[in-house]
Amino acid sequence: MADRDFDIVIVGAGAAGLSAALAFSRDGYRTALVGSLDSRRDGRTVALLNGSVRLFEALGIWPAIAERAAPLETMRIVDDTGSLFRPPPATFHASEIGLDAFGWNIENADLVDLLADAARRQEGLTLDEGQAGGIEVTGGHAVIRLEGREAIRAKLCVAADGRNSQLRKSVGIKARSWSYPQSAVTAILAHDRPHRETSTEFHTRHGPFTLVPLPGRRSSLVWVTNPEEAKTLAGLADAALAAKIERQAQSILGTMTIDGARGTFPMTGMSVGRFTAPRLALVGEAAHVFPPIGAQGLNLGLRDVAALRDAVIDAGDAGEDPGSPDALARYQRGRDIDVRLRTVAVDSLNRTLLTGLLPADFLRGAGLLGLSHIGPLRRAVMREGVLPRIGTPRLMQGAA
Ligand SMILES: Cc1cc2nc3c(=O)[nH]c(=O)nc-3n(C[C@H](O)[C@H](O)[C@H](O)COP(=O)(O)OP(=O)(O)OC[C@H]3O[C@@H](n4cnc5c(N)ncnc54)[C@H](O)[C@@H]3O)c2cc1C
Numbered sequence: 001m002a003d004r005d006f007d008i009v010i011v012g013a014g015a016a017g018l019s020a021a022l023a024f025s026r027d028g029y030r031t032a033l034v035g036s037l038d039s040r041r042d043g044r045t046v047a048l049l050n051g052s053v054r055l056f057e058a059l060g061i062w063p064a065i066a067e068r069a070a071p072l073e074t075m076r077i078v079d080d081t082g083s084l085f086r087p088p089p090a091t092f093h094a095s096e097i098g099l100d101a102f103g104w105n106i107e108n109a110d111l112v113d114l115l116a117d118a119a120r121r122q123e124g125l126t127l128d129e130g131q132a133g134g135i136e137v138t139g140g141h142a143v144i145r146l147e148g149r150e151a152i153r154a155k156l157c158v159a160a161d162g163r164n165s166q167l168r169k170s171v172g173i174k175a176r177s178w179s180y181p182q183s184a185v186t187a188i189l190a191h192d193r194p195h196r197e198t199s200t201e202f203h204t205r206h207g208p209f210t211l212v213p214l215p216g217r218r219s220s221l222v223w224v225t226n227p228e229e230a231k232t233l234a235g236l237a238d239a240a241l242a243a244k245i246e247r248q249a250q251s252i253l254g255t256m257t258i259d260g261a262r263g264t265f266p267m268t269g270m271s272v273g274r275f276t277a278p279r280l281a282l283v284g285e286a287a288h289v290f291p292p293i294g295a296q297g298l299n300l301g302l303r304d305v306a307a308l309r310d311a312v313i314d315a316g317d318a319g320e321d322p323g324s325p326d327a328l329a330r331y332q333r334g335r336d337i338d339v340r341l342r343t344v345a346v347d348s349l350n351r352t353l354l355t356g357l358l359p360a361d362f363l364r365g366a367g368l369l370g371l372s373h374i375g376p377l378r379r380a381v382m383r384e385g386v387l388p389r390i391g392t393p394r395l396m397q398g399a400a
Helices: 015-026 050-058 062-067 108-121 166-170 227-235 238-248 297-317 325-355 358-373 375-386
Strands: 005-011 031-034 045-049 070-072 074-079 090-093 103-107 125-128 132-138 141-146 149-159 175-191 198-204 207-214 218-225 256-272 280-282
Touching (some): 005 015, 005 141, 015 031, 045 108, 045 207, 045 297, 050 103, 062 108, 070 207, 103 207, 132 166, 175 227, 175 238, 218 227, 280 325
Parallel strands (some): 005 149, 149 280
Antiparallel strands (some): 070 103, 074 090, 132 141, 175 218, 175 256, 207 218
16 A cells, blocks of 8 residues: 555454445545455355445445345234244235335355455545554554554544454554354255245244345345254254254245355354544444344444444534544444444343243233234334434435
8 A cells, every 4th residue: 555644544444444445435535445355255245235225326336235135015923932922924015114124134155245346446545454453543544453563643544443443452452252052053044835925023032043035046044043952953964954944944945055154153242332533433343242143233333434424424514633632522422322222122022932931921912912903003014114203314214
């Protein structure tokens, strides 16, 4: 890199970091992205909710993403816990809240590849495939150390370097991590019956077993179960695993075959005390980790990006630089409640499935029944899940 001085440096080229790099460089900030542009296939897909779709539209990359994604028009929840208070399956249609789809499902590796392609073409964006070692703040700048190389500096450094964020550690932001007695097994599947754009979630005693549509007669699986069973499943040959999945899915999609990568993820959560430090903002999994329930992780990471972009623009309008205390305070205020509320919601849902206690079963069963039968409640919950109204960042409002 010839130039060592930027307005904004982003560290980490996952989906959150790439999106931040595209957003800031499109807004005219001299931007650098540090991190290697490669994506590993691990059977993981991400369901992009409405706000994320709006963000990618604003960044001009939605048409390419849509080609590799499938719409989620219907969501079905089946209580498979064997509970005494087992409600009938609950079905939700996006059309009830005036949407074509709740979201769009795409392989995470495809999404990262498409964002990386756009980043390579983006004017005003410098790419550096190095590793950041840490950050210091001197004279109104963040100085980012690069392994084996000369440091670079910026007014604002964005840490998008994932759950083990080196930058978060180097500035001493405290993180609280926890784990669940569960692991998620992921796989890409082909099947002989059409999914009809319907995602089906079986709530089992060990966690949700979810099939999410991909383009064609393909779906992705997230099977949350106890770590011993996850290990057994991970050790099965493709054909044996496909047969197990088909049985667990009550054959709703007919005969299944494994049609892509597989993965296993321990179920963990992480939250931070602060989203900012002088000249530094955390986004994506550097700031919060969710278990893969309710499609929150990356969607919230993209909300971080869009909210940080608003905070930087607003501070600029008030004559401040992108990493000024004013810009960072705006960002901190906006993210605190949003992330905390969603962390509690996802954690509680997962824990009620695990307890097996009658009161929890009753409340969950009653909740699902209420959602099935009380129209306004059902629409309010669907809207809040897909289109949260409070504090939606501007690039996620569809007006850009
Ligand atoms: C099974 C499963 C299903 C999921 N389903 C959904 C879903 O449906 N919807 C949803 O919204 N989310 C979902 N998620 C969550 C989502 O996958 C993550 O939130 C998202 O991928 C995190 O992106 P990120 O860019 O924040 O972090 P990462 O993808 O971890 O990217 C961090 C990047 O930083 C790089 N890096 C690290 N350290 C350095 C350094 N020092 N210097 C330079 N680079 C560095 C890494 O190499 C990596 O490229 C799911 C997760 C799992 C496990």
